[in-house]
Amino acid sequence: MNSMTQEEPKNIEPTANLASQAVDLSPPETPDAPPRQATEQSEVRHAETPTSDHLLGLNTMVEIDDLSFSYDMGKTNTLKNISLNIPEKQVTAFIGPSGCGKSTLIRCLNRMNDLVETSCITNGEIRIMGQHIHAKSVSPIELRKQVGMVFQKYNPFPKSIYDNVAYGLRIQGIKKKNLLDEAVEKSLRGAALWDEVKDRLKDSALGLSGGQQQRLCIARTIAVQPKVILMDEPCSALDPIATAKVEELIMELRRDFTIVIVTHSMQQASRISDHTAFFYLGELIEYGKTDMIFSNPNQKQTEDYISGRFG
């Protein structure tokens, strides 16, 4: 599949473009990642144990170790002793009813929760690429360049499409026009948006449709070439057709980025994710391969939730 899309001419179909571009965008240290990922995936499929055996043979990108988190200086814990590992270049979905802490957890991963003054980690730690991210030596600014985020409500700046995508590079001090042009095109192609907007890059981003705006936000995120992309319910404000396009995009992005997605839609999780974690009331109830969680969950709560008996 991969080799086939790469040989295709560029602009037949947005997704085809995406695939070829996405390879270019991949971090230089893992150029051989896509083929390896495919083989490992097939190995994992045989694993039957529901705990963390499903990650066997996969590189771990994010390690969450016994994490407890509080929004009110430790009076009550919003997240309680969560431990889970997120594999590299896979889509990991967080599901669970509202208020179960899945968004909180995802915002911990790039320290967006620092914006809430009274928030604090009460126990445990998060390691990304082996580095404890709440260590004093870690700059949240640099962390966020590696761990990008796409938000629930698409939020392009009221600037031109071009300026939106170039924003992240510009604040890093890149001013050369040819560099910016190149990066903008690459990112827009990567986000499967290039063919739709290439003739109106200088138009306001707010003139795009909702789905296009969300894909622009994704393009903006991948322009700074992060390792991990966090998506906080990226399709909740979109109609089914726009959702389908974004999902298609996520499937393509998986080849180059580690993606963590929070979603309310169980169908979406089962369609696009490789692994699924189910949260309830701030606790991790079950974490496993998506097929396992949806076909044969270990826990009764999980079964109840995915079969719609509560939540």
Next chain:
Amino acid sequence: MAKQKSSNNPFCKKQRGTPTNEIFQYGFFSFATYCILLCALVIFGKIIWEGTPVLLRKGSDFITTKPQTLSVVEAVESEGIEIPTENFDNILGSNDDDALPFANIEEFQKAFAFKRFSLLPGSVIGEGYLKNIEQQNEGFFLIYTERNTENPVGFTVESDKSISLKTPEFEQLQSLAPDLLPDEISTREIQLNDHKVTIAKGEYAMSKTAHDALVPTQLIFQMRQGFPDDEPDKICQSVVPETQTITIDSTTYFAAFDEDENGTLPIEAEEQLPKKTTFHQFTLSKGNYSAPLPVLAILAKQGIATQHNLTRGSIVVNLDNPTELILPAADYDQLLTANPGIKVEGVADFEQKADYTRFDLTKDAEIRIDIEDLEALNRANQESGKFKISSEHTHSYSGGGILGPIVGTALLVIICMVVALFTGIAAATFLNEYARKGAFTKSIRLAMLKLAGVPSIVFGLFGLGLFVMLAPSLTSTPHTESKLSIPLAPIASTPQLRVVEDKKIHMETRELTTSEVVSAAKANNQAYFYDGWTYLSFQGWGTCMLAGGFTLAIMVLPVIITSCEESLRAVPMGFREASLALGATKWQSIRTAVLPYALPGILTASVLGITRVAGETAPIMFTAAAAERSDLPWEAVQATGFAAFVEFLQQSVQALPYHIYTVAGRIPQSEYTEPMQFGSVLIFMLIVMALAGLSIWLRIHFRNKIKW
């Protein structure tokens, strides 16, 4: 049938009283609403009704000329009156059409003889003559550094003059300028008694005349305060520390101890010492003379007119290169005769032509005429004597236009908005983006709420105390009344002699402490001092546009901060999050993703702030506004470079609201002041309405342009 049915319906039954109530309520509320409309109509209608004719008559002159005193003169019938055309047009503008009995109006060109010459470096020139050259040549301002008392000075005696001198002065004249004295000198002896007076210890009221007479005598006394220059008639308290007896001549006696005058000292005991004074009398014949400065000083007391400064001496011209100047021919001739030390080259005659108008006044008439035009009229007809005035009344501020107030208000608003926006946006950004929400932000908001409710006059007084009298400034010549002078570094540029004289700076060369220098300067009656140090002096900025702008800024700050905060809060949280998630620092995200989108709101609010600030009278009354000022702020600036900018900011200004207050309430009212009031108010209202319109336009424009 139908009727019966309807009466059975519950909602057809009339409830007693209700309809009348409804009508009453409707009437009351609509009346209240229409009252507003009525008030607006009456106010605007009156202003427009009365103001428009003024503007129509004065035309654009009303906003391009400065306020002036209006003279209402009764002029005598005459023929062939001449006046510069420009002034003639002004006179026509000031009077009602067809009211003036002018006839035979013809325009012509009048030629004036001028001299062009180059003034050479090293010339020695009298102070008054230099000032005349500066007046005639715009842009020429000599910051001299040296005076000369040795060089002879020239003077002209218009007609034979009889001079009578006492012996010491005569002897001085004899030794210094023997050539001046004619052969024929008569001597006269007059009995003028000296007085030996005893003054008891005590405290006395003393006038300036008495003070000046007593200073050269041996009487020891001390003044409680100095005599201000602008109030020469003020009586001040003086202390005589012990009973003293002095011997004085009769002139001093009558100046200081005359019982009929105010501010003279009472005498304890008195003794007359008979004394004869010899007077030498001679006649100085008509002609031009040249003599040492002390000679002119003696003769000037006898009524010889001169423009030389007799105590300080002449000025040495310290130009780098010969400078080309012009003067009217008559002034040039006078300059040459009066200044033997002047060096000029390249003298050339030329004529300057000016448009003049000649007209006849067919009968005695009352003419309204601005003071500048009246001066021009008098000057132009001085020789022919054709323009005769039988009576004259002056009405301050009733002539001219309102250029000064408009400019002043604009400057005040600009300074205020620069300061207020800078501080306001910074504070709002801090409160909204950085500060923790807690007791601190709550107390800040409370403080702003309270500030917004402070009456404007209180801000005025506060500005007076803080900016006019206490604000620190960095200077090498601090004011002697400075609240606190902190010497910073012994590097200071020596002020030029001209600045020293103009500003009244006490130059201290001895090594003294600051307080000793201050006392020395005060004893010499100087306003500033210089001792080679740069000071941080808490002396205030004086009544100037900077102080006014800052006061207004503080007043409008709560409004600006509140609206800035609202604009910042209206920027979606998503922009900040998106920016941060892309790896922006906090400041980067505020600068690129928050402030640009808050700016339209801030701009709209600040334009509304401007309208409020422009209308304030009380805060600028004490801090910036001058009721009377004949020149525009930049016209008074003489420094160059950055110093010029600082000096410019330290000018007082006129302001529109204060000007309206002055013309409406502080000057004697007459039919002639009324047009000025309505004209000013109409212009003011138009400006404010234009600003409000701009604010609305900005809002619509940005709403269309930036949406999210």
